[in-house]
Amino acid sequence: MSDSDSDTEPDVQIEEDSNAGLHPLFWDAIPDGAEQDPNWQALEALKNESTLEERAENFKVQGNRKLKTGLEVNNKHILREAVDFYSNWRKCLEDGLIAQKLDSDNVKAYFRAAKAALELGQFKLCREQCEKGQAKDSKALQFSSILKSAQERESIELQKKTAEELRKMAHLAPFQKLADAILSRGIKVCLPQVRLEDRYHPTLDEAGHLQWPVMIMYPEAMQQDSIECFHEEDTVAAQMDEMFGPDTPPLSWDSKGEYTRDRVELYYLSYAGRPLDREQLILAVQGKWPDGSADSGPQRYGQKAAMWRQVDQQMSLLQLLTCEDYVVPGIPLLFAIAKGTEYKKRFLSQGMK
Template identity: 40%
Template sequence: MSDSDCEDIAPSQPADDNANLPALFWETMPDNPEDHPDYIALKALEEESTPEERAENFKTQGNNKLRIGLKSKNRLLLREAVDMYDKGLGLKCSDTQVNLALYNNRAHVNSLLGNWRSALQDSQSAMQLDPASIKAAFRAARAALKLGEWDVCAQLLQLGLSLEPGAQELQQIQQELAASRKQHEDQQAAQAAAYEAALAPARRLAAALVLKGYRCTLPEVHVGAKKPYVDSDGAMHWPVMLVFPETGQQDVIEDWHEHDLVAEHLDVMFGPDMPPLEWDADQEYSRQRVQLYYLSNAGQPLKQNQLVDALHGQWPDPDPQAGPKRYGEGASHWVAVDEALSLRQVLLQPGHVVPGVPLFWVLARDTDYQARFLAEELRRF
């Protein structure tokens, strides 16, 4: 019942000379086959024969090419053998035994060539013609194993062993199937454990954010690889993005303790000891005139499992209503930040939803740009 291994077959080699062989045993088709009388006679015989006789003839030609191909380790002859079996089956003759042999033989050659899908299909076709074919069951089970179709393989093994309970070849495949399944299960378990280990920091951070009452939505901005974190005292630290919409400039405060006051950071950034901003020629962004704003209801708050995905670098499934709305209930609007509050107090204001990281818009008070910005002449969402 065992088949030869395809690894023993070398790449295509030049075929032997056909000069002294009858046309039936040619390994390759010569340039002018019509010059050979026995070829002409063979073609005439084919035309006069029945489909059953022609199918038998193609089976014989295929078997000869298979035998010589195995002997010479010539893969080209094996492919030609498949072509002969193809032609025989294409005749759809009424001889069940011939068709059975054609399917079985083509399955055998396809196995040698490593064409496991074709080998499985041919073996299953052979089993339809002869459900008691142990060879077909063996080849089908082996092909299914090679394809990783373990449930199909198990069903075929069950059928084959019901026909021949002591079949060693089937028992060997059964052992290989069990080993393959065990290896796959071990790999799946290892991958799941590695994924959970990689996800653990995001789970802890998401739990802390939810516990502290922070509401977050889909990330709108990123500050490199910076993320909020909890220190040893249980306090949250945030990276914060500052946007100057008038000029398109941005600034990042990489570590803002949640209990630090807004005024404390503004004193550092815009204090008298700090040089004026390079792009602020009129020095409008002074400490006395600078004002922060945030966009209320910046998005639909994420559930904790969605927040885990976002913190892990994945994009949660989008909600069509997730973004800010201009009108209706829960409409977004600009809110001036009370700099006497801590960052935590600002982020916990009603309607404040953090778009990944805290995002504040910096304007200079009492300017034409501020008036236009707040009047929404300059649409920002």
């Protein structure tokens, strides 16, 4: 037998290149000799063509994605730890209370229950367990330590709660002031008839005057316009003069030239909905409109049936909004119609007093 036959040669495993045959976009890692690959060279050329700003923005986007992923993983880990923490202490509390029922003189059972209640933030129960434990063994000093910790933590929790309540009050104060200003004028507000963007809401200026965004609808053309800031003391006529003045270009869709200053009439829908109460209005001016019900919108019949009413343009906005039958549908909503047209007849045939 030859030496070559008698010696056992070790098995040599050749590591396969996991990137073999793949485009560089799909490589797990950059292998040795990558610069010899034509596709890799093309990618590098593309990368180098970008400006410093573009590359910086690209790295920023990638970094933000990685950060977001890391935060999500970290938050899940924290939540899992919190669940485990409270689950363990709840079990400890339950075991302590059960042990007391089995043996009311078991001081350790009171200690476990008191400690668990402390960690769970159940300070009243913690004090009760400490007092019961001390009654069983007045020499057990650990209860005094737990009571002290409970008092300190409860004080901190109370401070946090008070600070949070003050923060909420400070946040709500301007909205409450705005809602009260609306109600004190006798203005009634109901749910919106159209979808409103967050920026569409009334404001109070430094002098305490209300300013409203007003939406102008052109039902004939299915178009709309808006007045961003309509001071409550300004007249409707003054605003119309600005919108349809001689220096103002005609409406792009008004090919017949019917919507001119002397022909435009404004209408509103009377009793547009059920007025909101103060608490609902405070939420509404924050953009948190309450859910509507079957009877929250305009009614077709009865003493408060919805009707088209023509606007007296000599009125101030405040005078208009305080009309007995005017209920503001989120924000003032006015319908512009050109007089002397067939459409006006059809529009008003839907009902008007």
